[in-house]
Amino acid sequence: MAAQRQASSASQTPHISPAELSYLYTSLALPGSPIRPDGRSATQFRPLTAETDILPGTNGSARVGFADGTQAIVGVKAEVEKTVVSADALKLPQQTQEEYVGNNDGEANQGSSSGHGSWVQMSIEIPGFRDDDALPVFLSEMMREPLVESVSSEGSGNGEMTGGLKGRLVINKRWHWRLYIDVLLLSQPQSYPLPLLSLTTHLALLSTKLPKLKSKGEEDPFFDDDWDAAEYLYPRSTSTASATPSQQVRPPVTLLVVSVGENIIFDPDREEIAVADTVLAVSITRDSDSDNLKLVSIRTIDPPSRLTQPGVPNSENVTTLGSTAAAEEAAILNPSTGEEEVPGVWRPRRGGVKRSTVARIVKLVLEKGGVGEEVLEGLEGVQVG
Amino acid sequence: MPLDTSTTYPLTKLRLDGRRWNELRLLQAQISTNPASSGSSYLAMGNTTIMCSVHGPAEGRRGDATGGAAGSSGAVVEVDVNVAGFAGVDRKRRAGGSDKQSSRIATTLRAAFQSHLHTYLYPHSTISIHVSVLSADGSLLAAAINACTLALVDAGIPMPGLLCGCTAGMSGSASTPRDPRNDELDPLLDLSLPEEQELPFLTVGTTTSVPVGENAMDDDEEDMKVSMLNMDSKVHCTYVETMLAVGIDGCNQIREILEGVIKGSNKLR
Numbered sequence: 001m002a003a004q005r006q007a008s009s010a011s012q013t014p015h016i017s018p019a020e021l022s023y024l025y026t027s028l029a030l031p032g033s034p035i036r037p038d039g040r041s042a043t044q045f046r047p048l049t050a051e052t053d054i055l056p057g058t059n060g061s062a063r064v065g066f067a068d069g070t071q072a073i074v075g076v077k078a079e080v081e082k083t084v085v086s087a088d089a090l091k092l093p094q095q096t097q098e099e100y101v102g103n104n105d106g107e108a109n110q111g112s113s114s115g116h117g118s119w120v121q122m123s124i125e126i127p128g129f130r131d132d133d134a135l136p137v138f139l140s141e142m143m144r145e146p147l148v149e150s151v152s153s154e155g156s157g158n159g160e161m162t163g164g165l166k167g168r169l170v171i172n173k174r175w176h177w178r179l180y181i182d183v184l185l186l187s188q189p190q191s192y193p194l195p196l197l198s199l200t201t202h203l204a205l206l207s208t209k210l211p212k213l214k215s216k217g218e219e220d221p222f223f224d225d226d227w228d229a230a231e232y233l234y235p236r237s238t239s240t241a242s243a244t245p246s247q248q249v250r251p252p253v254t255l256l257v258v259s260v261g262e263n264i265i266f267d268p269d270r271e272e273i274a275v276a277d278t279v280l281a282v283s284i285t286r287d288s289d290s291d292n293l294k295l296v297s298i299r300t301i302d303p304p305s306r307l308t309q310p311g312v313p314n315s316e317n318v319t320t321l322g323s324t325a326a327a328e329e330a331a332i333l334n335p336s337t338g339e340e341e342v343p344g345v346w347r348p349r350r351g352g353v354k355r356s357t358v359a360r361i362v363k364l365v366l367e368k369g370g371v372g373e374e375v376l377e378g379l380e381g382v383q384v385g
Numbered sequence: 386m387p388l389d390t391s392t393t394y395p396l397t398k399l400r401l402d403g404r405r406w407n408e409l410r411l412l413q414a415q416i417s418t419n420p421a422s423s424g425s426s427y428l429a430m431g432n433t434t435i436m437c438s439v440h441g442p443a444e445g446r447r448g449d450a451t452g453g454a455a456g457s458s459g460a461v462v463e464v465d466v467n468v469a470g471f472a473g474v475d476r477k478r479r480a481g482g483s484d485k486q487s488s489r490i491a492t493t494l495r496a497a498f499q500s501h502l503h504t505y506l507y508p509h510s511t512i513s514i515h516v517s518v519l520s521a522d523g524s525l526l527a528a529a530i531n532a533c534t535l536a537l538v539d540a541g542i543p544m545p546g547l548l549c550g551c552t553a554g555m556s557g558s559a560s561t562p563r564d565p566r567n568d569e570l571d572p573l574l575d576l577s578l579p580e581e582q583e584l585p586f587l588t589v590g591t592t593t594s595v596p597v598g599e600n601a602m603d604d605d606e607e608d609m610k611v612s613m614l615n616m617d618s619k620v621h622c623t624y625v626e627t628m629l630a631v632g633i634d635g636c637n638q639i640r641e642i643l644e645g646v647i648k649g650s651n652k653l654r
Contacts, residue, residue, distance in 0.1 A: 057432070057520045058471045069421030073436075073519065075471030125467055127515050182470040184517055187421040187438055 018311030018346035025275040029261025037271055043371050045267040050382045052207040060208025064200040071186040072196050074204035080221055081178045115166025117148040119176055124183040143198055146252040146283035146296040171221045191270040194281055198254035202379055205251040208233040252285035252296050253375055259357050266371055278353040279303045282365055284372045293372045295362060303351055311346040394556045401579055406571045409638055414646045416539040424540025428532040431577060432522035437532035438515050439540040445511035459504035463513040466491040472521040490526050494533060497590055497613040503543040523578035524552045526588045538647055546593035549639045552576045553632030554586030555624055563623035572631040587616035589632035609633060
């Protein structure tokens with residue numbers, strides 16, 4: 001039971017004593033500038049290594065290694081599949097799209113530009129977990145959803161990506177591509193593996209190529225067998241296109257953000273997650289017609305800090321009862337949680353986050369020159385192809 | 386299929402990928418690829434690509450199926466094989482959990498390394514090996530053995546010698562007794578996936594025995610020991626000896642390559 005509970009929570013809680021947890025929390029919650037165990041600034045990421053196109057047998061692949069030694073490999077395979085169209089769906093193309101509330105492109109979804117979210121399949125392999133365990137299933141859905149739901153807005157100059165990834169997978173009315181994204185984590189996760197898996201998937205999708213279509217219109221699809229002529233799933237900048245690479249549609253990236261007290265910390269490591277008040281997974285993507293980033297989703301993740309053991313203040317501790325030190329302790333109100341706390345004594349966090357904190361996170365991620373832009377630019381810099 | 390080995394080989398004496406009968410595919414390997422594990426390796430035999438990581442020797446998990454009594458005499462080897470969905474030509478869909486092929490490889494690897502390693506040095510502990518097949522093109526078991534050996538060497542787990550695996554097959558169905566006067570079938574070394582699917586083959590794993598006593602001094606003659614032999618296909622018994630001889634020779638070549646990889650990696654720890 002304990003193992004299961006840990007698996008669904010944000011990570012395996014490292015074995016840290018209440019005193020250490022309290023110390024960590026206090027230094028991370030310092031107003032203004034948190035002091036992180038590895039000396040990074042609040043928005044600084046750990047170094048990582050990345051390479052793409054490592055597997056010749058896939059349409060696209062990538063490997064990313066994080067600084068803590070965990071590595072992930074993603075392979076993307078595409079298959080041509082016959083589109084199952086019922087008579088009703090042909091008459092009522094809108095209806096099939098109704099489940100995707102929040103798509104503002106209902107009108108654009110007629111005919112060839114509509115696609116279906118189930119055409120993208122994602123599976124995650126984590127050593128020590130079964131395929132149907134909670135963590136891999138939850139993670140894969142958390143990554144697949146922003147991927148298929150991120151749709152470029154209408155009227156963008158980029159005709160190829162109307163309807164987002166789903167639209168790109170349509171070949172014609174009767175045929176479509178099915179995308180299999182297989183994620184392998186090569187070792188037991190040290191911390192919550194979501195950012196690693198998300199970055200690797202992003203890179204693999206960027207390097208994914210589909211064979212060039214030779215047939216036209218509603219013919220049965222027929223492809224150019226020259227792999228050099230294959231086209232990228234996410235179009236790259238060409239010399240003719242006026243769009244700079246930063247303005248093209250890109251797969252979304254999910255970042256892990258934690259809040260400790262009033263502070264917001266990016267790319268947390270294991271110890272930092274263990275004391276966090278809230279753990280949020282923020283998915284962002286590039287908006288195609290403006291230069292801005294778009295927020296796709298925010299999810300809260302069960303913070304492991306609520307499972308930690310509380311510390312015992314001297315005033316309640318039998319062995320120190322009546323000593324002079326106990327008198328010096330005075331309970332104060334924690335400004336962020338509103339609970340009474342004795343300084344230096346760890347209390348498990350109850351979770352919950354202020355709306356202003358979420359707003360600040362969103363602003364930090366989305367603003368020009370902010371964290372999101374930095375991450376996407378860094379990923380773009382990885383040599384593809 | 387017109388382009389299969391059994392029809393074109395007698396004419397050209399060249400296999401589908403242009404190799405002669407006794408040639409290995411290009412073998413590339415690296416060790417210490419994954420810093421998060423005790424030992425790790427990357428091995429590519431032709432288009433078969435495998436990554437392997439070793440954790441341990443470490444205290445076994447409590448509440449394990451093996452119970453607390455297991456491993457009291459030595460370490461328990463656990464092997465977990467995962468063939469990636471994108472490894473083959475077509476994306477393979479699995480119905481949850483592991484499939485038959487990978488669990489067979491895992492069982493064979495566990496048996497081979499449990500008896501090969503000096504497990505008695507680590508009582509009450511577990512050595513867990515995780516094998517990920519990134520790309521499958523024949524000789525999976527042999528490649529997995531080589532990758533595991535490298536990762537175990539990287540982890541510093543004592544063993545009497547390198548355990549190397551190789552496949553050997555015959556260039557025809559070889560279902561009738563061998564005719565010594567008219568011997569048109571050649572043995573083949575290191576089969577690729579198309580060859581594996583149509584020809585009989587075996588996987589052999591050899592190791593060098595520990596030099597003891599008087600033999601310890603003479604280096605010129607290496608003593609080979611077959612420590613693992615696996616065959617799934619049907620072949621007439623008169624051919625087995627030839628196949629074994631070729632396979633053992635292949636293992637020797639692989640051992641030299643692996644030794645080069647191990648000596649060439651000057652890692653600082």
